[in-house]
Amino acid sequence: MNKKGTPNNLEPAHPGNVNAVRHGAYSGRALEPRREEVVEELMKAPHVTPLDRFVVEEIARLWTLIEAMDADLAERGLRKRDNGTRSMIELRLRASGRLERWLREARLTPATRSKAPGEDVTIVTVNPMAGVEDDSSPQTSETPR
Numbered sequence: 836m837n838k839k840g841t842p843n844n845l846e847p848a849h850p851g852n853v854n855a856v857r858h859g860a861y862s863g864r865a866l867e868p869r870r871e872e873v874v875e876e877l878m879k880a881p882h883v884t885p886l887d888r889f890v891v892e893e894i895a896r897l898w899t900l901i902e903a904m905d906a907d908l909a910e911r912g913l914r915k916r917d918n919g920t921r922s923m924i925e926l927r928l929r930a931s932g933r934l935e936r937w938l939r940e941a942r943l944t945p946a947t948r949s950k951a952p953g954e955d956v957t958i959v960t961v962n963p964m965a966g967v968e969d970d971s972s973p974q975t976s977e978t979p980r
Contacts, residue, residue, distance in 0.1 A: 866899040873898050882942060890941050897934040901927065 873895035877883060883891060904927045915921055938944050 866896075866903060869902065870895045870899045877941075877943065880943065882948075887941060890937060894934065894937045894941060894943070897930055897937065901930050901934060904930065 870892075874888075874891055877891045877894060878885075878888070904923055908921070908923055908927065911921075913921060913924060935944075939947050942948055942950075
């Protein structure tokens with residue numbers, strides 16, 4: 836703290852101050868209104884239940900983050916001043932991968948929506964002793980009756 840400073844002219848941060856926000860990717864407050872819109876829209880999906888709300892909120896968080904990143908990349912470009920790649924591109928790609936995994940988990944992609952709920956699971960029974968010719972093994976290739 837500057838002991839010789841004049842605290843009379845210092846003002847605390849104003850509520851809702853967004854002066855330093857460029858794209859909003861690092862500001863949950865800047866993304867909140869759009870995130871709520873996405874949550875409400877996704878909750879209307881016929882197979883989504885109230886128990887899925889956490890998943891839907893995570894999807895909405897990533898969705899709005901990616902929208903903010905895309906807007907920043909569109910406005911400021913893909914390269915830095917020194918012609919290097921911007922770190923925002925790497926963050927964008929990682930967020931996109933996470934979003935894709937959550938969308939598949941929630942059956943919110945065209946491919947996963949087209950499958951019936953039980954269709955995407957395949958049960959395979961494997962006998963690890965199959966082909967082993969040892970009579971002392973308790974497992975045989977015959978099905979017990």
